[in-house]
Amino acid sequence: MGISLKYHFCLLCVMVLLIEICYSQDTFTCSRATYYGSPDCLGTPTGACGFGEYGRTVYDANVAGVSRLWRNGTGCGACYQVRCKVPQLCTDDGIVVVVTDYGEGDKTDFILSSRAYARLGRPNMALELYAYGVVDIEFRRTPCKYAANLVLKVHEHSNYPDYLAIILLYQAGQSDILAVEVWQEDCKEWRGMRRAYGAVWDMANPPRGPIQLRFLVSGNAGSTWVQPKNAISSNWKAGDTYDTAIQLE
Template sequence: MASLLHPWVLGFFLVLAVVGRATAGGYSTPVFRATPWKLAHATFYGDETASETMGGACGYGNLFGSGYGTDTAALSSVLFNNGYGCGQCFQLRCVNSPSCYKGSPITTLTATNLCPPNWAQDSNNGGWCNPPRTHFDMAKPAFMKIAQWKAGIVPVMFRRVTCVRKGGIRFSFQGNAYWLLVYVMNVGGGGDVANMWVKGTKTGWISMSHNWGASYQAFANLGGQALSFKLTSYTSHETVIAYNVAPANWQVGLTYGCNVNFH
């Protein structure tokens, strides 16, 4: 049962399991809820085409192909959290600046990149992403939805919100038969991943270590086996199992989809 999700995306096998989070009465399926509004600042990088925002520290590659588009932002290291912030969704609105658009419109962003510290600049004058600042360096088209781009930097209110994704989680393969590196994309709910496991048809569940951004790795001989994955959300602690995501003849350089996602 194959379905092409994208020219570089191979379709999925049968996948279905939502485990949820353990409770005293068994398992529940927690739903991520919006957090309170907080104050931060926002800048932008790149131009109106957002070409400079493609790729990024999370490893999502071409953001149009992976479904994120131009509504994205690079996070300061405080929010990026060593890559565990990848995929998280935020609502932002410009406040307390003459450059804010009337009505203070709200835009929703996905975290796809890291805004690194610039220790050569003062934190209040150019070093906007220096710790402990909470900062969003937005793709320019996203910034232009809330403020005049000539402002350069504006104060914003932000909050974490549920990531609403179309379709299931996607797994982009790199590595080889003995070292599998997987980039996890299109994650719903909290949008993030805390832990990940892989299971071949000849193995039990193998814990994958966090590499960087939204990538996880397993040092194991998994060639010639259909692969299943188990993931836990960093935020909601919900767990999902995606059975038989990739066929036995899986290949690096391809992305495999499933029909399961976080809520």
């Protein structure tokens, strides 16, 4: 009995140690990752976030589809440091990827573009890493870093003047955009936009004239409203982009 108890105690210690490794002070979480094939090794323009071509090449095509981290679309645009746990093949620092799509794999949190998956490995180790198909990883949320300000784009599904859909690009930091509202001048009040899907926000019968928006942004001290100075022009059209002159933290 004493040997059995000692064995189980040691096993428990090992399990606790593994948990500590997976959930360390650096807040890394253990998981698995795989990849999807594409002719050019980039992302897909039909990703569930609605990013379009931006979702193919942002962060030099280090993009990923996620499931648990999707968070009903709030996770779109979030950045994660992903490190592969095959020491003989993988780099120590791994890569930073941007969430641009939804996807489910074999108990995986990340389905990477094939280019991003290859970059988990050391030089000239891509083929060996591909052969694994699925690898153990650890990941943590990390700030996105862009040279550009937060950009507001009128989504391609918009139809002037009756239907407006927008998407926000180059969202830096670790904040999430929780809500978007439009100023209704005739009523002197803010009117909420709907999260249509992924990171796309929309509204039927938007206000006429210049359109002023504000975003509810998560933060360590609680959520706060952020309002860009620049408005969407009164004669907006699908594909228009606007520099908000702000950046999130």
